[in-house]
Amino acid sequence: MPPYPTGSWIPVALSADLPAGTVMPAQSPAGPVALWRSRSGRASAFADRCPHRGMRLSHGFVRGETLSCIYHGWGYAQEGNCLRIPAHPALTPPDTIRVATQHVEDGDGVIWISAGETAAPPPRLDGVAPLRSMMVEANVAALEAAAGAKAAGGLLDHSNDGLTLRLLLAPDGEARTLMHVLVGEDANPTERIAASRAAETLRRAAERIRSGGAVQ
Incomplete structure (x- = not known):
């Protein structure tokens, strides 16, 4: 992993650029991510690839507290596990169907993604x-x-x-x-x-x- 000037945290977007109920592409040390904000306002970061057919999740849409793929509508919780497969509405998706997630912090108007394990919060931007x-x-x-x-x-x-x-x-x-x-x-x-x-x-x-x- 290359060194980053902010240490363990990468500032990937401004908070104002990600309103509630939206998703956008971003770049992290682990590769492309789908950065999204649930209807309640929580920001999350997924690997930008649906496990089903590989479609970019940054092309998807937010429903409540889930992110759904635009291709076949598979929906994922903020923890990355699949909650819904529209073609099989009676099926409870197995826990093995999930998207890789990254740790996100949203503060001082900036959305940060962790570049690895970290115990300290992102830098403060006072003033x-x-x-x-x-x-x-x-x-x-x-x-x-x-x-x-x-x-x-x-x-x-x-x-x-x-x-x-x-x-x-x-x-x-x-x-x-x-x-x-x-x-x-x-x-x-x-x-x-x-x-x-x-x-x-x-x-x-x-x-x-x-x-x-x-x-x-």
Whole structure:
């Protein structure tokens, strides 16, 4: 397993991007996952493959507290066990039919997935609030070079025209980085727009570095 700058926890999405009753694809150290939130608001992460026919569960749909595959409707509980097979409504699915799950924590506006066994909770993000996420087609080193700063604990501080951004980084393979943009909790709308634009500028600069171009 590759090292991650946030230790045992990977910030895979912002809480606001996963409303109750929805599912989305995400990437974890173990591979693609179906990240979903039940109707009651609990976030879960499944391996993104239905055990029946291999369909991506991130294409599925949420019913109450279960995630169902879009292909044949097999439904899975948050613990990963199969609860329902529509073609056999009278059947109680055996416990051997289940989806691999990963430990999820949802706090400070960020959804985290554990990269392994951990006793400690995810890092706290005091004083900041998530603004948006973006995929950068460059690695963390290119982002550091573009920012002129080093990331610490998964956080990269970037100053631009008097504005300081906090960027929460999650490597996605060897050449991509999921970048979550954080702003001060009391940031006003103008400051939030400026932060979003500054993050876009940094993303483009990092991608130019990766492709061998100069930072402008």
